[in-house]
Amino acid sequence: MLKMPSNGLVSHHPIIQFRNCRILHQRRIIRDDLWVRNGEILNPRKLFWEEKGYADHQIDCQNAIIVPGYIDVQINGGFGYDFSSEPELVSEGIQKVAQGILSHGVTSFCPTLITSSPDTYRKIIPQIHKTEGSNKGAGVLGLHLEGPFISVEKRGAHPQHLVHPLSGGTQDLFDVYSNLDDVAIVTLAPELINAKAAVQELVKRGITVSVGHSTANLCIAEESVNAGASFITHLFNAMLPFHHRDPGIVGLLASNAINRCVYYGVIADGIHTHPAALRIAFQTHPDGVVLVTDALSALGLPPGRHQLGTQQLDVRDNAAYVAGTNTLSGSIATMSSCVKFLQGATRCTTVEAVEAATLHPAQLLGITERKGTLDYGTDADFLFVDEDLNVKRTYIAGEMVWDSKTGFRNKSS
Structure with missing residues (x-):
């Protein structure tokens, strides 16, 4: 996990970048990164161009597909x-x-x-x-x-x-x-x-x-x-x-x-x-x-x-x-x-x-403003799955709560 400059002027919560992944976004699976802060999914364009923000932490997803929880x-x-x-x-x-x-x-x-x-x-x-x-x-x-x-x-x-x-x-x-x-x-x-x-x-x-x-x-x-x-x-x-x-x-x-x-x-x-x-x-x-x-x-x-x-x-x-x-x-x-x-x-x-x-x-x-998608502003509840839809990791509010290899559950990624 690489350390990068924090965007403390806008928020004291760290910005997490999930990279080397594909994400289900707007009903398509696309090659892109997922950005999370304070339990919510971020709009990267707003982050970069308006906030001038960058990642505090990067997580290599090893080509996993990220889908909503x-x-x-x-x-x-x-x-x-x-x-x-x-x-x-x-x-x-x-x-x-x-x-x-x-x-x-x-x-x-x-x-x-x-x-x-x-x-x-x-x-x-x-x-x-x-x-x-x-x-x-x-x-x-x-x-x-x-x-x-x-x-x-x-x-x-x-x-x-x-x-x-x-x-x-x-x-x-x-x-x-x-x-x-x-x-x-x-x-x-x-x-x-x-x-x-x-x-x-x-x-x-x-x-x-x-x-x-x-x-x-x-x-x-x-x-x-x-x-x-x-x-x-x-x-x-x-x-x-x-x-x-x-x-x-x-x-x-x-x-x-x-x-x-x-x-x-x-x-x-x-x-x-x-x-x-x-x-x-x-x-x-x-x-x-x-x-x-x-x-x-x-x-x-x-x-x-x-x-x-x-x-x-x-x-x-x-x-x-x-x-x-x-x-x-x-x-x-x-x-x-x-x-x-x-x-x-x-x-x-x-x-x-x-x-x-x-x-x-x-x-x-009637909860799509919070759940069910990876749209910007929704809760960062999501999964890492493989090509066969086997669940590899589970995240809630951007924090890993289960891993298929370790079963590890705590507040750190």
Whole structure:
């Protein structure tokens, strides 16, 4: 690392130049340097011509590709922790998962709670706050509340006795959740009575609404989108299958009766979504794909049998199964593997694969001024990846927090 003159007249924070690299900038991978100061990406022209500044430190990237940090908007837990089941361990679990997912390139995430009781929500929601990422772990962008206002028929693994009909209208949102201050996304079934009013109330509060766990036909789904919904929770899963006379929620990808871009979450692990289905979705609506892991507490655990809460699971073949059976329990996908699988299954470009885990989720949440790109002025959360999209380093606010060779995490580069 070379020492060069500091630009102390403008800022006392050091200027870091990442050189010998390619960067994903303005939807293209270009040969250029990346400049960072005080956790933000700098405009080099402004730095050179207006500030007359130069680098304090140079980092040789050894021809790596620098891409924005990945964003996971649906993750239920990991590394032995489940966010929904043990309120007394939630804070510990958030910290453990936030640190663990750094090695998979995730720099921001939405901890996800599945259908739970009002008492459980009251205990857990106040413990999870929006936080900036650091050397201790990925940042929290807000909660994703997946339920309980969902279809009983399409509840999936959600406990049936806790599914709520929304019969009390928007008041049910507050009676069940109690606190919406740090909520980023709510998944609900749009066919429920009072669902439209609930969508409008949540959107008014700046919360992204997702349709999912639903038996809705296309017309009902379109009405929900026109009321403010903008996301589909794990496309193809827990919804009516595509039919040529009524394509259901899946039909939103090609609808001409909606007033906004609809994004759709996809678990690209080769298990939850067949590669052919993934290709159909991507080729129909490439600008809407948002990769999610939907990972369970078994994420990050070695193959074998594990006791997780009250359930025994077998981890094998990159999936988690109910112990002693072939019944799929849930995802243990990593975001880095999902990015690579998307590219392999769809033959999309590197830029398109990366944007499905960066730009698109940031657009969904309305945070592109800070996250999801390497634009000037955005947070310096980024990754070094190789030609095969293997994550080599993870940076948050311009500081290295994980390295593939050493696993080293601290505040220095």
